[in-house]
Amino acid sequence: xxxxxxxxxxxxxxxxxxxxxxxxxxxxxxxxxxxxxxxxxxxxxxxxxxxxxxxxxxxxxxxxxxxxxxxxxxxxxxxxxxxxxxxxxxxxxxxxxxxxxxxxxxxxxxxxxxxxxxxxxxxxxxxxxxxxxxxxxxxxxxxxxxxxxxxxxxxxxxxxxxxxxxxxxxxxxxxxxxxxxxxxxxxxxxxxxxxxxxxxxxxxxxxxxxxxxxxxxxxxxxxxxxxxxxxxxxxxxxxxxxxxxxxxxxxxxxxxxxxxxxxxxxxxxxxxxxxxxxxxxxxxxxxxxxxxxxx
Amino acid sequence: xxxxxxxxxxxxxxxxxxxxxxxxxxxxxxxxxxxxxxxxxxxxxxxxxxxxxxxxxxxxxxxxxxxxxxxxxxxxxxxxxxxxxxxxxxxxxxxxxxxxxxxxxxxxxxxxxxxxxxxxxxxxxxxxxxxxxxxxxxxxxxxxxxxxxxxxxxxxxxxxxxxxxxxxxxxxxxxxxxxxxxxxxxxxxxxxxxxxxxxxxxxxxxxxxxxxxxxxxxxxxxxxxxxxxxxxxxxxxxxxxxxxxxxxxxxxxxxxxxxxxxxxxxxxxxxxxxxxxxxxxxxxxxxxxxxxxxxxxxxxxxxxxxxxxxxxxxxxxxxxxxxxxxxxxxxxxxxxxx
Numbered sequence: 001x002x003x004x005x006x007x008x009x010x011x012x013x014x015x016x017x018x019x020x021x022x023x024x025x026x027x028x029x030x031x032x033x034x035x036x037x038x039x040x041x042x043x044x045x046x047x048x049x050x051x052x053x054x055x056x057x058x059x060x061x062x063x064x065x066x067x068x069x070x071x072x073x074x075x076x077x078x079x080x081x082x083x084x085x086x087x088x089x090x091x092x093x094x095x096x097x098x099x100x101x102x103x104x105x106x107x108x109x110x111x112x113x114x115x116x117x118x119x120x121x122x123x124x125x126x127x128x129x130x131x132x133x134x135x136x137x138x139x140x141x142x143x144x145x146x147x148x149x150x151x152x153x154x155x156x157x158x159x160x161x162x163x164x165x166x167x168x169x170x171x172x173x174x175x176x177x178x179x180x181x182x183x184x185x186x187x188x189x190x191x192x193x194x195x196x197x198x199x200x201x202x203x204x205x206x207x208x209x210x211x212x213x214x215x216x217x218x219x220x221x222x223x224x225x226x227x228x229x230x231x232x233x234x235x236x237x238x239x240x241x242x243x244x245x246x247x248x249x250x251x252x253x254x255x256x257x258x259x260x261x262x263x264x265x266x267x268x269x270x271x272x273x274x275x276x277x278x279x280x281x282x283x284x285x286x287x288x289x290x291x292x293x294x295x
Numbered sequence: 296x297x298x299x300x301x302x303x304x305x306x307x308x309x310x311x312x313x314x315x316x317x318x319x320x321x322x323x324x325x326x327x328x329x330x331x332x333x334x335x336x337x338x339x340x341x342x343x344x345x346x347x348x349x350x351x352x353x354x355x356x357x358x359x360x361x362x363x364x365x366x367x368x369x370x371x372x373x374x375x376x377x378x379x380x381x382x383x384x385x386x387x388x389x390x391x392x393x394x395x396x397x398x399x400x401x402x403x404x405x406x407x408x409x410x411x412x413x414x415x416x417x418x419x420x421x422x423x424x425x426x427x428x429x430x431x432x433x434x435x436x437x438x439x440x441x442x443x444x445x446x447x448x449x450x451x452x453x454x455x456x457x458x459x460x461x462x463x464x465x466x467x468x469x470x471x472x473x474x475x476x477x478x479x480x481x482x483x484x485x486x487x488x489x490x491x492x493x494x495x496x497x498x499x500x501x502x503x504x505x506x507x508x509x510x511x512x513x514x515x516x517x518x519x520x521x522x523x524x525x526x527x528x529x530x531x532x533x534x535x536x537x538x539x540x541x542x543x544x545x546x547x548x549x550x551x552x553x554x555x556x557x558x559x560x561x562x563x564x565x566x567x568x569x570x571x572x573x574x575x576x577x578x579x580x581x582x583x584x585x586x587x588x589x590x591x592x593x594x595x596x597x598x599x600x601x602x603x604x605x606x607x608x609x610x611x612x613x614x615x616x617x618x619x620x621x622x623x624x625x626x627x628x629x630x631x632x633x
Contacts, residue, residue, distance in 0.1 A: 014433055015434075025471075025472055028478055041477075042481075089338075095318065097318060104628060106354055111613065113609060115606065119365060119603060120364060120365040124365075125361075128304075146357060149353075150358060182336075183341050211461045217571065227461065230461075230464075234466070234467050257456070261452070
């Protein structure tokens, strides 16, 4: 065997191990969801059943948790995307001296453990509620939204920043020369340019919110979300119903993630073709200008 | 509570906005291009107001103030609501003292359980970080430098799919695998490898492999992004000059990928050390992990002040780790979070 074959064999072995490790546990869990056995197991496979899925529908806590998770997800998108956008725009404009401090402050939530963000959010708003003498801000859904948005806004900001770096400032100047106001530039030039980033940020924000547990478990107070209900169930004991729930959640999240990937690629391709068309048009214009001059 | 906090809420935002405004004025006066448009000038009034309000709310009300509050809170004793702000609401170190000595009065005995859990969490998290790097590096390198376009696209899809699977569900999957009557034990016993089931959960095998599994892809993506932009000619050049493969990786590829390695390591360490789901689901009765202890301070001991002190210990550890990584890899924060 040549050295090259050995290398290929080793690489192949590594690939099998890696993806076996990555997918193995999920496949096992999926199999236990359709096994009739009372305890989640693969072997012996006693028979195929979908009963574990129907058990889920009778669970009121679960339905309420899912409803809250979706609600919080929507609130988080509505809050994080504008905050992230503002954060990114300020980042590109703030003076050099202030930039590193500003960057430290707004990126720190990404590097802070989720439990700490949850804890500090609850402590802060409990005191605010005490002070203004109203319990309305000390509300699980409100606090979970705020707590999650603290770091999800930073994700959104990073997405916007990478898009803004490719913004061609001459577009803004052209619009201003043509008499547009700054506000019009923002709504008619910048926002359309940022559209793909807004879409990405919204999807990432929703998914991150939906699957978050660490921050939510503190911030949600007495309410429940899908993940907190799930955590309670998992700790109580293992039944195949949880496997079934897991399979359902994974299928739904994956459908979302795949749809997002597909849409993103379509948008990317459209943009590339638009750029190509623009380049062609530009070239035509240059040659068009050249011809009369030459004549 | 003392009115220091009320003052904080009002004073800090005002002071910060003032500081930034003064800094902006100062920079404008001292920059060569004094004709450069002002902040309001480049954005227009409505957008400028939106930007300042949004960033102010986020950075101050959501990020900075809650953290400061938590710090302040951790230096107060636990009191019923009626006594807050009363004469007994003084600054104290007793919450931190409890972490070290297991008592708010005596300092005779060390709080062995909590301190061991703390160190174990840090050491194991570091170990898992290194392990994740070793597992991910070959694939990241393959995708970034060796594989063809269509291969990489397929691999990426295979990686993105499990990325969004919830942390709790990953832990649950490992629970099924490693339980006493779990899949692995059943198979091993049936195959005659072992006589009786092994207590994987009690031995923390399940927890450590579950944590490794949970944050594998958090390491993968930054690593891949960093390696992807490396010019393949550099590797070819090193090879032509006769460098053995491990030299190429150690002296060419890894130094280039430093920001990606640093960011992957920081994220994995932070997520591991702050993991709550995996230890709750995969931890045995004797398992020591720091985050569940913090959780119990809140929801078993109902001592929020003490919980805050514990949370701050965890936060400081993470900050120290980030600083250490930045020092060792000589990268800045902005390079790392790119």
